[in-house]
Amino acid sequence: MADNKGKRGGADRALIALSESYEVSYWSKKFKVTAAELRYAVKKVGRSAKKVEAYFALQKHKARDRALIAVSQPYEVRYWSKKFKVTPARLKAAVGAVGHSSKKVGAYLAKAKKTKAKKKAKAKSGRAKKKS
Numbered sequence: 001m002a003d004n005k006g007k008r009g010g011a012d013r014a015l016i017a018l019s020e021s022y023e024v025s026y027w028s029k030k031f032k033v034t035a036a037e038l039r040y041a042v043k044k045v046g047r048s049a050k051k052v053e054a055y056f057a058l059q060k061h062k063a064r065d066r067a068l069i070a071v072s073q074p075y076e077v078r079y080w081s082k083k084f085k086v087t088p089a090r091l092k093a094a095v096g097a098v099g100h101s102s103k104k105v106g107a108y109l110a111k112a113k114k115t116k117a118k119k120k121a122k123a124k125s126g127r128a129k130k131k132s
Helices: 021-031 035-045 049-066 074-084 088-098 102-131
Strands: none
Touching: 021 035, 021 049, 035 049, 074 088, 074 102, 088 102
16 A cells, blocks of 8 residues: 555654655665665564664674674684684684774784794795705
């Protein structure tokens, strides 16, 4: 059923009408999501703008939590140390150096790994020269 354009009260403003392209455009811009994401959210939680806004806030919060490393949680330390192929102590040291962001910790550990490999190669070539 189409949106009644004659009704412009608070009750109409609080609902999202997916059948109206201008409303989809408005709410997509307001929540900074695509039209498909908006449709999915409305299907999941209902037409209420407040419920949809809360849904998007929760999704953003979950995404942020997944990107952070909580060293106070043993299962997180096990997960991330296995993922980065380092010891838990090395992981905790990296988190202490660059913060809790998994991207930053990954970059820090990769840089440290390259530096360590260069030192090893240099030492190996130095030993080879001494034997000659």
